[in-house]
Amino acid sequence: xxxxxxxxxxxxxxxxxxxxxxxxxxxxxxxxxxxxxxxxxxxxxxxxxxxxxxxxxxxxxxxxxxxxxxxxxxxxxxxxxxxxxxxxxxxxxxxxxxxxxxxxxxxxxxxxxxxxxxxxxxxxxxxxxxxxxxxxxxxxxxxxxxxxxxxxxxxxxxxxxxxxxxxxxxxxxxxxxxxxxxxxxxxxxxxxxxxxxxxxxxxxxxxxxxxxxxxxxxxxxxxxxxxxxxxxxxxxxxxxxxxxxxxxxxxxxxxxxxxxxxxxxxxxxxxxxxxxxxxxxxxxxxxxxxxxxxxxxxxxxxxxxxxxxxxxxxxxxxxxxxxxxxxxxxxxxxxxxxxxxxxxxxxxxxxxxxxxxxxx
Amino acid sequence: xxxxxxxxxxxxxxxxxxxxxxxxxxxxxxxxxxxxxxxxxxxxxxxxxxxxxxxxxxxxxxxxxxxxxxxxxxxxxxxxxxxxxxxxxxxxxxxxxxxxxxxxxxxxxxxxxxxxxxxxxxxxxxxxxxxxxxxxxxxxxxxxxxxxxxxxxxxxxxxxxxxxxxxxxxxxxxxxxxxxxxxxxxxxxxxxxxxxxxxxxxxxxxxxxxxxxxxxxxxxxxxxxxxxxxxxxxxxxxxxxxxxxxxxxxxxxxxxxxxxxxxxxxxxxxxxxxxxxxxxxxxxxxxxxxxxxx
Numbered sequence: 270x271x272x273x274x275x276x277x278x279x280x281x282x283x284x285x286x287x288x289x290x291x292x293x294x295x296x297x298x299x300x301x302x303x304x305x306x307x308x309x310x311x312x313x314x315x316x317x318x319x320x321x322x323x324x325x326x327x328x329x330x331x332x333x334x335x336x337x338x339x340x341x342x343x344x345x346x347x348x349x350x351x352x353x354x355x356x357x358x359x360x361x362x363x364x365x366x367x368x369x370x371x372x373x374x375x376x377x378x379x380x381x382x383x384x385x386x387x388x389x390x391x392x393x394x395x396x397x398x399x400x401x402x403x404x405x406x407x408x409x410x411x412x413x414x415x416x417x418x419x420x421x422x423x424x425x426x427x428x429x430x431x432x433x434x435x436x437x438x439x440x441x442x443x444x445x446x447x448x449x450x451x452x453x454x455x456x457x458x459x460x461x462x463x464x465x466x467x468x469x470x471x472x473x474x475x476x477x478x479x480x481x482x483x484x485x486x487x488x489x490x491x492x493x494x495x496x497x498x499x500x501x502x503x504x505x506x507x508x509x510x511x512x513x514x515x516x517x518x519x520x521x522x523x524x525x526x527x528x529x530x531x532x533x534x535x536x537x538x539x540x541x542x543x544x545x546x547x548x549x550x551x552x553x554x555x556x557x558x559x560x561x562x563x564x565x566x567x568x569x570x571x572x573x574x575x576x577x578x579x580x581x582x583x584x585x586x587x588x589x590x591x592x593x594x595x596x597x598x599x600x601x602x603x604x605x606x607x608x609x610x611x612x613x614x615x616x617x618x619x620x621x622x623x624x625x626x627x628x629x
Numbered sequence: 630x631x632x633x634x635x636x637x638x639x640x641x642x643x644x645x646x647x648x649x650x651x652x653x654x655x656x657x658x659x660x661x662x663x664x665x666x667x668x669x670x671x672x673x674x675x676x677x678x679x680x681x682x683x684x685x686x687x688x689x690x691x692x693x694x695x696x697x698x699x700x701x702x703x704x705x706x707x708x709x710x711x712x713x714x715x716x717x718x719x720x721x722x723x724x725x726x727x728x729x730x731x732x733x734x735x736x737x738x739x740x741x742x743x744x745x746x747x748x749x750x751x752x753x754x755x756x757x758x759x760x761x762x763x764x765x766x767x768x769x770x771x772x773x774x775x776x777x778x779x780x781x782x783x784x785x786x787x788x789x790x791x792x793x794x795x796x797x798x799x800x801x802x803x804x805x806x807x808x809x810x811x812x813x814x815x816x817x818x819x820x821x822x823x824x825x826x827x828x829x830x831x832x833x834x835x836x837x838x839x840x841x842x843x844x845x846x847x848x849x850x851x852x853x854x855x856x857x858x859x860x861x862x863x864x865x866x867x868x869x870x871x872x873x874x875x876x877x878x879x880x881x882x883x884x885x886x887x888x889x890x891x892x893x894x895x896x897x898x899x900x901x902x903x904x905x906x907x908x909x910x911x912x913x914x915x916x917x918x919x920x921x922x923x
Contacts, residue, residue, distance in 0.1 A: 284795070285791065287794075287795060288790070288791050288792075288795045291794055291795055291796055292794040292825070310797070311797070313759075314795075314796075314797035314799050314800055315797045316796070317796065368785040373765070504657075505648070505660075505719065506719050508653060510653075525649075525650060525651060525652055525653055526651065526652055526653075549651055549877065550650065550877075551847070551849050551876050551879040552648075552878055556848065556850075556854070557852055558850075558853060559790075559822055559825070559852055559853075560820075560821035560852040561787070561791060562787060564850075582758055593726065
């Protein structure tokens with residue numbers, strides 16, 4: 270079975286997707302990019318059909334699916350056209366800048382019975398999948414708090430202007446970086462009931478945020494702190510990590526490993542004993558047929574291609590689940606607009622205590 | 630290249646630059662330990678004294694400092710060789726986010742080049758001479774090694790696998806030609822997809838290629854499957870260099886290297902170590918199982 274799929278938008282993510290899609294055994298690939306910067310090179314060296322115009326391509330090619338990796342602002346209208354043409358759709362993250370579009374497109378895809386996916390690739394990282402399994406086993410007891418972090422060296426000086434550095438275009442640290450740990454939180458715990466204390470602040474950028482902090486609240490009292498900064502040179506590349514604190518232990522995961530401290534072992538999680546348990550990427554990662562930058566990028570496309578070729582099936586990250594992340598982002602943007610209460614309560618003063626030689 | 634001899638054991642550089650596929654904590658500790666270039670040079674000196682004299686390194690900015698040191702001590706490093714691996718991909722990826730695709734290309738072009746002017750008005754890479762741009766980017770990366778021995782020059786896996794996946798295999802020929810003609814060196818290719826790359830290279834007439842890939846007993850990141858790797862090594866004509874031989878510590882050293890000895894067509898092994906004791910231990914195992922090289 271062959272899936273005829275067009276990769277639309279050959280920027281940083283689009284090129285990588287294009288290579289992975291094209292290397293997949295079940296695909297026939299078409300490329301589309303408005304800029305022409307790379308289309309001639311692909312036409313000349315890869316010898317594949319290439320279009321500059323999206324509408325022309327939809328009209329001329331008999332496609333089964335599209336992968337949209339254009340600037341975020343263009344996702345909603347392009348996804349709509351693809352769904353109306355009856356195609357399965359993979360869309361790069363974030364899904365839509367307006368969550369109303371996300372909901373409408375989710376409904377449209379459901380009505381048409383199309384396979385959908387959004388490129389939140391961290392759900393395909395072995396350690397974060399293991400974290401999901403551990404959370405669902407209940408081994409942590411009651412989870413009271415989560416710390417979700419992402420740091421990396423993207424904007425390190427006050428210059429440069431692309432769509433990625435303009436929030437109106439869907440750029441900035443919130444959409445580019447913070448969306449990833451938020452999407453993991455949504456995967457593990459669903460949509461929060463509220464957010465507070467949101468800080469979206471520039472460090473070097475003129476038009477957008479470079480650091481993002483927020484507190485998210487779930488029913489039942491669990492809270493999460495989000496701490497994200499893409500102007501952090503101390504990290505070699507994007508580093509995403511989640512730490513969970515529960516009544517029966519503590520769980521940490523990043524791309525390389527998953528560390529669980531269990532106070533008491535639980536039958537629902539065989540193989541994990543009392544105290545520290547560490548699982549590494551070498552044992553948590555399933556092999557892929559073609560590798561570029563990480564197994565997760567290939568695994569998410571393989572998931573989509575197989576479901577779309579079969580004409581139906583769920584992916585780990587369908588439009589409905591990405592809509593939850595878009596709504597969470599919208600909550601943070603709204604919270605940021607509300608004026609923070611900067612209470613300057615009188616600092617409580619402890620009663621003076623006589624210090625002795627031993628009491629320090 | 631006739632007479633070109635690759636040492637059996639090559640020294641890698643991941644440990645110096647905070648790259649560890651097992652643990653971010655360990656990676657950070659290593660980054661701290663080696664943030665002073667003198668600390669890297671001490672390890673390279675120890676490697677040389679143990680008989681490991683080829684340094685396979687990314688064209689990271691800090692490698693330039695090591696090159697300066699080697700040039701300043703020509704007698705001491707007379708037999709030392711670099712196998713540059715280009716480009717350092719994160720440098721480019723971050724630049725694309727900051728400047729966009731054309732902006733990033735401009736960012737790395739020499740200030741006075743004609744291509745800088747050409748790219749400014751770029752609407753199409755092909756008409757702006759893709760071949761010329763690739764050659765300039767190679768030359769920019771090679772600048773830091775001037776006057777030093779670089780008998781093999783590698784294209785890094787992110788770029789190799791991107792080109793491979795996109796099906797633009799003829800681009801490999803541009804690299805191949807330029808490295809041979811301008812630097813008198815052998816081109817090498819690093820990949821996570823060895824069987825597919827081997828067939829792509831031989832398909833465009835690059836014979837007996839030097840290919841460096843993960844080759845380890847547990848099949849960690851041997852994409853296409855360990856069986857396909859073994860098949861290519863058995864029946865293909867290539868010079869294979871094994872990396873990630875311990876699979877980030879998942880395989881005990883003796884077991885890992887004893888297994889490598891069972892493979893045909895294995896030219897060399899690349900490994901990373903931070904201490905003289907580890908270098909000596911790996912060298913002894915490689916001598917025992919793989920011999921010192923032809």
